[in-house]
Amino acid sequence: MREFSLLVMVALAASVSCVDNWWKSAVVYQIYPRSFMDSNGDGKGDLTGIKNKLPYLQDLGVDAIWLSPIYKSPMYDFGYDIADYKSIDPDYGTMDDFDALMAEAKKLGVRVVLDYVPNHTSNESEWFVNSAKRNGTYADYYVWANGITNASGSYPPSNWISIFHKSAWEYNSVRGQYYLHQFVIGQPDLNYRSQALQEEMKEVLRFWLRKGVSGFRVDAVNMLYEVDPADHGGTFPNEPRSYNPSATPDDYEYLLHWYTKDLNETYEVVYDWREVLDSFAQNETKIMMTEAYTDIDLMMRYYGDGKRDGSMPFNFVFLGNITGSSNANDMKLVIDSWLSKMPSGKVANWVNGNHDQSRMATRHGVNRVDAMNLLALILPGVTITYQGEELGMTDGYISWVDTKDPQACNTEDPINYWKSSRDVARTPFHWDASTNAGFSSAAKTWLPVASNYQTVNVEVQKVTNKSHYHFYKDVVALKHTAAVADGTLGTHAVTSNVLVVTRVPPSSKDHTIVAIINLASTSTTIDLSKIAGVPENMKVIASGVDCALNKDATVKRNSVSLSGNCALAFENGAVRFVAPFLLYCITLFLIWLQ
Numbered sequence: 148m149r150e151f152s153l154l155v156m157v158a159l160a161a162s163v164s165c166v167d168n169w170w171k172s173a174v175v176y177q178i179y180p181r182s183f184m185d186s187n188g189d190g191k192g193d194l195t196g197i198k199n200k201l202p203y204l205q206d207l208g209v210d211a212i213w214l215s216p217i218y219k220s221p222m223y224d225f226g227y228d229i230a231d232y233k234s235i236d237p238d239y240g241t242m243d244d245f246d247a248l249m250a251e252a253k254k255l256g257v258r259v260v261l262d263y264v265p266n267h268t269s270n271e272s273e274w275f276v277n278s279a280k281r282n283g284t285y286a287d288y289y290v291w292a293n294g295i296t297n298a299s300g301s302y303p304p305s306n307w308i309s310i311f312h313k314s315a316w317e318y319n320s321v322r323g324q325y326y327l328h329q330f331v332i333g334q335p336d337l338n339y340r341s342q343a344l345q346e347e348m349k350e351v352l353r354f355w356l357r358k359g360v361s362g363f364r365v366d367a368v369n370m371l372y373e374v375d376p377a378d379h380g381g382t383f384p385n386e387p388r389s390y391n392p393s394a395t396p397d398d399y400e401y402l403l404h405w406y407t408k409d410l411n412e413t414y415e416v417v418y419d420w421r422e423v424l425d426s427f428a429q430n431e432t433k434i435m436m437t438e439a440y441t442d443i444d445l446m447m448r449y450y451g452d453g454k455r456d457g458s459m460p461f462n463f464v465f466l467g468n469i470t471g472s473s474n475a476n477d478m479k480l481v482i483d484s485w486l487s488k489m490p491s492g493k494v495a496n497w498v499n500g501n502h503d504q505s506r507m508a509t510r511h512g513v514n515r516v517d518a519m520n521l522l523a524l525i526l527p528g529v530t531i532t533y534q535g536e537e538l539g540m541t542d543g544y545i546s547w548v549d550t551k552d553p554q555a556c557n558t559e560d561p562i563n564y565w566k567s568s569r570d571v572a573r574t575p576f577h578w579d580a581s582t583n584a585g586f587s588s589a590a591k592t593w594l595p596v597a598s599n600y601q602t603v604n605v606e607v608q609k610v611t612n613k614s615h616y617h618f619y620k621d622v623v624a625l626k627h628t629a630a631v632a633d634g635t636l637g638t639h640a641v642t643s644n645v646l647v648v649t650r651v652p653p654s655s656k657d658h659t660i661v662a663i664i665n666l667a668s669t670s671t672t673i674d675l676s677k678i679a680g681v682p683e684n685m686k687v688i689a690s691g692v693d694c695a696l697n698k699d700a701t702v703k704r705n706s707v708s709l710s711g712n713c714a715l716a717f718e719n720g721a722v723r724f725v726a727p728f729l730l731y732c733i734t735l736f737l738i739w740l741q
């Protein structure tokens with residue numbers, strides 16, 4: 148009997164740690180719900196649409212989906228202006244639809260991660276309405292201040308500028324004061340100097356954790372705090388000018404943001420949220436990923452401060468530090484420098500796109516789609532894939548008349564609006580070559596479908612022998628191998644055009660994985676025999692659309708011929724460990740359930 152309980156305890160510990168590590172080498176697939184799949188023909192994607200397409204995502208091999216906001220919202224910023232954190236917007240369905248999506252996702256083994264937007268609510272939130280009326284503790288839920296009146300007139304409390312252009316302050320006649328909005332006017336900033344507000348925001352996390360979500364992606368986290376007026380004679384100080392020559396006085400870039408971002412108080416709040424997530428970690432570790440466009444050293448503080456654990460800060464180097472003209476040395480430098488800045492023992496991540504950025508195929512060129520997907524998947528840590536990047540979708544064309552993004556609309560500039568528009572990356576997902584790319588049966592979709600949907604879509608790429616889709620899927624399948632999940636990493640710029648990434652597993656019983664990308668459009672032959680860890684004989688396990696070497700081809704390391712723009716993954720000949728490992732986890736888990 149004692150032996151049996153000991154066995155159960157060991158099994159419990161082991162199974163918990165298997166379940167525990169799900170996120171450390173995971174693929175998180177970002178869904179922009181409005182543009183993924185429309186189930187009721189109103190031209191907007193919805194939760195039931197996502198539920199119906201879960202088999203596609205399961206088959207693709209993703210571990211988790213992250214849903215951009217699905218909460219009740221007047222949609223001034225397409226869901227990033229939340230009126231009620233605990234209800235579903237009618238555009239996307241009902242709470243029953245959400246519960247059905249959760250149940251189906253659980254059945255298929257796809258985890259669900261939600262977007263958490265803590266910096267601001269919608270101005271239509273009950274909280275804001277109550278705050279404007281100074282109703283109880285709500286009075287301090289937002290950042291309020293008096294305007295400045297002097298001999299020349301009335302002015303907002305400070306010169307602060309919104310990320311979406313013009314003053315960050317808006318007068319509210321109910322309250323008789325200005326409120327701060329770092330984003331659109333309809334997105335008043337919450338006040339994290341209110342303890343009641345902090346508690347309320349933790350309760351939002353618990354609400355969704357009770358529904359079984361696997362974690363959160365945290366929006367615009369470095370904007371949480373503004374300077375405390377108590378430290379500045381009771382007023383909000385003006386921010387200094389940046390003297391950025393391309394910024395007009397209405398642009399966010401016109402000022403330096405000393406008082407409105409990256410304040411030290413931010414990190415403690417993130418660590419507090421980590422505690423909330425950890426209190427729900429009985430069955431699985433919950434993931435937290437934070438979005439902060441800021442410098443790398445400040446970013447690393449989100450991971451934790453050595454005493455308290457935090458969150459995984461999104462790594463945007465593939466978006467900001469690599470372009471279509473970067474060479475192998477540039478890429479190696481960017482990858483190595485991020486990894487060397489990371490605190491030891493923490494998990495890395497790689498982001499190739501999101502709903503705010505021009506699409507990868509447009510930014511880097513269609514030629515580099517396989518290369519960028521390969522890197523994001525084969526480097527250690529979490530891969531974040533924005534919907535459609537597995538197909539190499541390109542930016543859509545959106546006319547001024549069709550423009551929906553407030554960041555573009557606020558420019559009021561029918562000529563140059565496109566420079567600020569994020570709509571191009573938000574066009575509907577391409578399922579097939581039928582009307583509206585199979586996304587919707589509506590006469591008109593909320594944003595037009597990109598014009599190349601008849602050639603770039605799931606159905607076509609599935610039946611084409613070599614496609615971005617097949618390549619992506621073949622590489623995703625490596626994500627849980629010992630080499631990719633736990634192996635040591637080598638990055639080598641073999642020439643200025645050829646980057647080689649090696650992943651050598653802890654045990655020689657497992658396969659070594661070698662990834663190679665040729666950034667030039669011309670073919671070349673390389674010798675890898677001097678690179679540590681590269682096996683003598685290699686077999687192609689994933690072959691990009693531009694490669695002459697096909698899957699299952701075998702090559703010798705001293706002479707690997709690469710076609711122009713080719714991205715390849717190889718392995719050596721040993722037995723793969725992943726199936727027995729999974730079986731082991733499942734067995735232990737079953738024993739634990741007994």
Ligand SMILES: *[C@@H]1O[C@H](CO)[C@@H](O)[C@H](O)[C@H]1NC(C)=O
Pocket residue numbers: 273277280282283
């Ligand atoms: C104050 O807020 C509470 C909670 O939302 C609400 O029940 C009450 O009606 C509000 N009072 C006023 C005067 O709006």
Ligand SMILES: *[C@@H]1O[C@H](CO)[C@@H](O)[C@H](O)[C@H]1NC(C)=O
Pocket residue numbers: 295296297298299300302
């Ligand atoms: C009044 O305040 C505004 C905003 O701070 C400032 O730009 C302006 O120069 C002030 N005018 C006078 C007369 O002080």
Ligand SMILES: *[C@@H]1O[C@H](CO)[C@@H](O)[C@H](O)[C@H]1NC(C)=O
Pocket residue numbers: 223270271331332333
């Ligand atoms: C919210 O802000 C928008 C402007 O973005 C305005 O049109 C709307 O009237 C405001 N709603 C409330 C309830 O204040």
Ligand SMILES: *[C@@H]1O[C@H](CO)[C@@H](O)[C@H](O)[C@H]1NC(C)=O
Pocket residue numbers: 411
């Ligand atoms: C913020 O924290 C950092 C690191 O602990 C410290 O070096 C810095 O002085 C702090 N800044 C302020 C304004 O307190």
Ligand SMILES: *[C@@H]1O[C@H](CO)[C@@H](O)[C@H](O)[C@H]1NC(C)=O
Pocket residue numbers: 356359426427428429430
């Ligand atoms: C863990 O899983 C069990 C069984 O599925 C469930 O009843 C429980 O609510 C879960 N706990 C948490 C914290 O999610």
Ligand SMILES: *[C@@H]1O[C@H](CO)[C@@H](O)[C@H](O)[C@H]1NC(C)=O
Pocket residue numbers: 442443464467468480481482484485
């Ligand atoms: C990426 O670019 C930013 C801004 O140009 C720079 O500060 C940062 O150090 C770069 N990061 C890496 C990892 O190269």
Ligand SMILES: *[C@@H]1O[C@H](CO)[C@@H](O)[C@H](O)[C@H]1NC(C)=O
Pocket residue numbers: 612
């Ligand atoms: C796809 O691959 C199969 C099997 O390798 C082959 O028979 C077929 O001709 C290929 N089709 C195309 C379009 O290349």
Ligand SMILES: CC(=O)N[C@H]1CO[C@H](CO)[C@@H](O)[C@@H]1O
Pocket residue numbers: 224227228264330366367438501502503
């Ligand atoms: C990538 C991302 O989620 N960006 C969002 C950041 O926050 C603003 C305001 O909530 C949104 O407009 C962006 O879409």
Ligand SMILES: [Ca+2]
Pocket residue numbers: 185186187188189190191192193238
């Ligand atoms: Ca719909």
Ligand SMILES: [Ca+2]
Pocket residue numbers: 266329336337370371372373
């Ligand atoms: Ca804020």
